[in-house]
Amino acid sequence: MTARRPSRKPLRLRALGVVAVVGMLFLSGCTASGQPQPTIAAGASPGISGQGATASVPLETSQTSTKSPVYWLGRARDGVYLYREFRDASGNENPVAKALRLMMSVKPLDQNLFTPWQAPKKLAASISGRNVITVDVSSDAFNSSVDEQTAQLAVQQLVYTATAAAASAGVIDTGQPVQVMLLVDGRTDQLAFNRVQLGQLMQRDPSMVAPMWIIDPQAGTTSAHGQLAVYGRTTTPGEQVFWQVSRAEVKGEKAAPLASGHVDAAGAGPTQGQFRFSVNLPAGKYVLRVFPSDPGTGDASASAWDSKDVTVGP
The missing domain is CATH 2.60.40.10 (Immunoglobulins)
Structure with missing residues (x-):
């Protein structure tokens, strides 16, 4: 590392009813197709992100901390990307449901970050022996009006947070692919934010993270x-x-x-x-x-x- 110094110029979490269980559930499906892109800020150039990521974002490592990894949306340079914070978490929910509830119910520590999700009346999470995380959330979680690209980012925000929480808690096999199935009121084939088609198993999209x-x-x-x-x-x-x-x-x-x-x-x-x-x-x-x-x-x-x-x- 080199450093230089100028010579003169100094330089809410609101508890809502939830049923959260860690169970054994197998859902067949295929990996979600398509590569949704980040929202490009008005007047900005997408040239920087065009360089491409040469390394995917690894899963979080297991930790003994009570903090939950939570991903948020944030604008930077040429677009909107996912950023992560570790947040204090309490309660008896399983680690995935706990992290997702934080993602949908509290504000980021960093004022430059935001989330389009709303606090849901119901939220449940389960993990199968085949590294499939199933999240079931009530439709009121989508009570925000966003464009399609922001909606795609928000779905990936959930995927990143769910997989991060499971990996951090040591309840999945991080040596194998991890997939997420998102249900709305127990139903597949729904639209997230009235824009993104659900019903398929999803994985982390490396192009979405900062x-x-x-x-x-x-x-x-x-x-x-x-x-x-x-x-x-x-x-x-x-x-x-x-x-x-x-x-x-x-x-x-x-x-x-x-x-x-x-x-x-x-x-x-x-x-x-x-x-x-x-x-x-x-x-x-x-x-x-x-x-x-x-x-x-x-x-x-x-x-x-x-x-x-x-x-x-x-």
Whole structure:
């Protein structure tokens, strides 16, 4: 990692009734066909995403933490992609139902993220011995008006969250393909958000996830002892990841980078695509951003793949 510093310029969770059981259920079907694409922001170019992801997004590893992995939608650079947070979870629901309820009922920690799902009256999840996760949700979960591409992203948001929760809890075989069947009020062949045809087994679509995101720190967290330690991942292993740390905006004025640099993402092995770096900072509030190339002196927020508002303590 190299770093440079400018010489002068400082730089609701509402509990609703739910029946959630982990059972043995086998559903035959085929892998969902088609490759839905991210929604492209108005006036933006899809050129960056056209580079393609050279590494699929691996399933989450088993952990003993009580936190649930939850995916959200977020706009970055040229389109809308999926980003993940780990959220505190309580209750007696199985891990898949618990994570999905969070996805449909609470707001993301990061204000740049969002979800089109609504809190459902009923939600159930079951896992078969054939690595099939079946989710049954009431139709009120789709009470949002969205375009077709956002609806496709939202369905993948559920697929990513369900598989992440199952893998994190260690209740599926992560060495085998994992599929998700989404039912609406117990019925197959329904339309999600009145746009996306359901009724087929679905898998993670690598094109839907953000090409680069910050895993830790999460938005709104505080790093102690004057140091910001950053951990993230990219779908282009071995490539350089550029970063900037700026003071939080004051009265709408964007602060110049206080520190910046770049680091190589791991090229192979179990840490493929992951990157880490740390920077010493005085106590205060900052904005951390990551980029696929040197952002230069332009509008950093427009070219960042991910950003986090964080606090550094003394």
